[in-house]
Amino acid sequence: MKFSEWSYTRPDYSAVKKKISDCKSKMQNAGSYQMFRDAWMDVKKEIEYMVYQEEIIYIRHLCGIDYQYSLGEVEIQNREEPSVYALRDECNRIAAASGYRRELEREFGNRIFAHLDQHRAAESSDSIRLQSEESALKLQYRKLMVKDNRDDEALYQVFRKLIEIRCELADSFGYDSYIDLGYLIQGRQDYGTKEPADFRRNIQKYVTLAVADIKAKGIDYDYPPAIAANPGELISAIAAMFKDLSYETGSYIEEMTQKELYDLETRANKRGNLFTCCMLPYEKLPFIIGNYTGNGMETGYTVHEFGHGFAFYTAARKQPLYELHRSSPAVNEIHSKTMEHFMFPYLKMFVGEHKKEYIRNHLMQQLENLAYRCAIDEFEHLMYDRNMSRVQLCELWADISNRYTPWNRISPEDIHQGKCWPRQTHIVESPFYYIQYDIAQISTYEFYLKMKSNYEQAWSDYMRLCSEGGSKSYQELLETAHLSNPFIGSAVEDICHPIVDELYSLL
Ligand SMILES: [Zn+2]
DSSP: OOGGGOOOOOOOHHHHHHHHHHHHHHHHTOSSHHHHHHHHHHHHHHHHHHHHHHHHHHHHHHTTTTHHHHHHHHHHHHHHHHHHHHHHHHHHHHHHHSTTHHHHHHHHOTTTTTTSOGGGGGOOHHHHHHHHHHHHHHHHHHHHHHSSSOOHHHHHHHHHHHHHHHHHHHHHTTOSSHHHHHHHHTTOOSOOSHHHHHHHHHHIIIIIHHHHHHHHTTOOOOOOBOSOSSHHHHHHHHHHHHHHHOHHHHHHHHHHHHTTOEEOOOOTTSOTTOOEEEEETTTTEEEEEOOOOSBHHHHHHHHHHHHHHHHHHHHHTTOSSGGGSSOOHHHHHHHHHHHHHHTGGGHHHHHGGGHHHHHHHHHHHHHHHHHHHHHHHHHHHHOOOTTOOHHHHHHHHHHHHHHHOTTSOOOHHHHHTTOOSOOOHHHHHSTTOTHHHHHHHHHHHHHHHHHHHOHHHHHHHHHHHHHHTTSSOHHHHHHHTTOOOTTSTTHHHHHHHHHHHHHHHTO
């Protein structure tokens, strides 16, 4: 059945909570591993089905379909979800503390409690209220971003309130700053604040300089036009590529096209410039959202999202639990970004004669993004300060931006008028997420270099990484895929050098 024909029923949140509570008492009174495990699994099934229903309407909301209705439903989700998740986490804590933990880990792997956010141990009615308020602010920000005439003042007010709420949230959990909480929410266990700080320094040293030099040459790197005249033609080209690439990508794209699990049209109320991949648990299928306007680079953004979808689809068929179908963003972005490089041999289908131009732009854009994202990351580490005035916040951003991306000049008037805090939606939607694209970029380049020296090996490493989903830690996954650790030694320099060289050769 096509996605557009799937039915949506608002989850009955009190019934969901009632069922989870029942499971909880079954777990507490279980007389055997089997009984305990089944009740624990039933909690997961309840959540999966709830998320599945929510995702259907969330996708319609993002796509601007039945906009008023879907918006209302998403608002209800935001209100109801935190208390459901609090209950789920209670069950997980019971499992983690129980005598059956060992057996569960033996059956499902040792990552099953890794996502059990420590901070939720201190879950209180206060923090649940704050999380609901945070969700409401995100939604408000999203609404302001879809408007044609952006209202700077209103955006700033939401941004400011978010800083307040998140600082309060950190207080409610007993953390010194929101950074600690933000890291936990991102599920970072393999590195702290020091590693990203070193990483940013390396990017500034090896990437900012090269990009600034190339920019100074004044080369025009406008995006090449795409061959596909409309979303339908783009899907046909992607399907041809995926079918040729491997048996696995072929089966995946077959199901995606049969069920029309994508929406690449532009329309009123659809979030502009958005390219994303939503995951539908229960059906174990992804849904791709994009805004295709015929620009060559957008073909790559779309393939990127289909790459996320492929990884999810693959892991969902190998890993038993929904939580393990994806890893942290630092790994998930390797899946999608590497797929953009597997696309290179097929570029003729997407941009015809503009292949060289496309690769040049792609390399240039990614290197530039490396620097820009480090700027955002540094900003995120300093913005959660309630005492900073609006102008100070702008001064902070201008200073950071000038260091990492000196080619993006910020005018003194904008600083003075308090207009120049970054509009990067990730800061609002998912704090401390953005840098992970950068970390993943280094591994992606490593995959790209491997494709050139040993294509077969690159593909089998890639498949292994996708299949593992989130069943291993970040470090373990890097090892599984024979990738270097981007934080260690001269990895950034060693990997970026040949990429910068290739870029120079294409100028
Ligand atoms: Zn992505």
